[in-house]
Amino acid sequence: MKKIIDTLHYKIRSRWLTFTHHKKQQRVRKKILSYYARHPSPDTEIQEAVTYLSKHPLTTFYGTFQEKYHAHDVPVFTDAANGLPYVMAEGKKLFFKRSHHKRTVQLLYNALRTEQDPDAPHCYIDPAFRIHKEDVLADVGCAEGYFSLLHIENLKHVYLFEQEREWVEALEATFAPWKEKVSIIPAFVSDQNNNGHISLDHYFLQLPEKPDFYKIDVEGAEGRVLQGMKKLLFEKPVKIALCTYHHQEDFEIFSRFFAQNGFSHRPNPGLMIYQNDLDHIVPPFFRKCLIKATNNHV
Known part of the structure; x- marks a missing residue:
């Protein structure tokens, strides 16, 4: 029963944090686009980032490279010997914290493979x-x-x-x-x-x-x-x-x-x-x- 309650608490908390962060991202996106509409940058990289942001939600990175990665596609396993969650990274087991839930592992690993894209x-x-x-x-x-x-x-x-x-x-x-x-x-x-x-x-x-x-x-x-x-x-x-x-x-x-x-x-x-x-x-x-x-x- 305790495990069920803990899982339910985790899901409620996670959904609330996701909701509040999403709202914050929306406000910041609007702030950035408004700023550069009034103060265009001569910097090419900023121009490209603003153009991408104008057509997409606010994310950490700016470019199409990240669009091929999706957290829900990440299979998460639990090791029978040590009880730790893991994913397969290029044929090798990559373990995560014992306290991490499946969705957390999916999000973390998706971020890792995105940030190490060439x-x-x-x-x-x-x-x-x-x-x-x-x-x-x-x-x-x-x-x-x-x-x-x-x-x-x-x-x-x-x-x-x-x-x-x-x-x-x-x-x-x-x-x-x-x-x-x-x-x-x-x-x-x-x-x-x-x-x-x-x-x-x-x-x-x-x-x-x-x-x-x-x-x-x-x-x-x-x-x-x-x-x-x-x-x-x-x-x-x-x-x-x-x-x-x-x-x-x-x-x-x-x-x-x-x-x-x-x-x-x-x-x-x-x-x-x-x-x-x-x-x-x-x-x-x-x-x-x-x-x-x-x-x-x-």
Whole structure:
């Protein structure tokens, strides 16, 4: 009976949250279109995003690439051995939190595969910026570990940094077949080394092999992660895929950071709307999603 009540409560709450978020999206869409009707932008990417938005509901990304993905198409399974929900991602089991309901898993996985579409502004790699065979990957803020799972067969080793305990349980299940080349670090990555926080410089100090590729997506703490890896930036050739959308000014700040440290860097094409910031969204509304940076001084 408790399970039935919990499921009913979840459905009611989910539908209410979906309804209120949809109403908020409608208000923000109207606000954006009204603003650019009065203040046309000379920026081509903004023009394209506004044109797309004028014909579609407000979503995170702007482009036809996302239209081939639908959450209701995602089959969700429950593992008989550990009880965790999972989906099949390119033939591999990708586990989610024990507390996640089927619909939540469908929505999360659909968002993951959408954002890693080759045409998405959130995609971490491209033909000129990719992971090579036998690379070492640091997945900083890995959550479910989808990006690492896509490349696990080619990696020499992967370091998964994720502080949330429920995600750690899911990660242990997902990467069990490759546990000999996977390290899971349950800590906040920062520029400090105390109270559950760790810097990348400190963590990798005693390890003989440093990462070749860093994927950094830490819910707005990207600046502190960079400050805590100053030594690693100059130790060997590296690639860094860094999220720049959690704060309006992040793209400009991190562009300056990489330029000042001798990195060549470029944004991913395209723009996005950060859905978690709709209550405080201001012009230009759209944000650059990701910087791809590499050093040329080693």
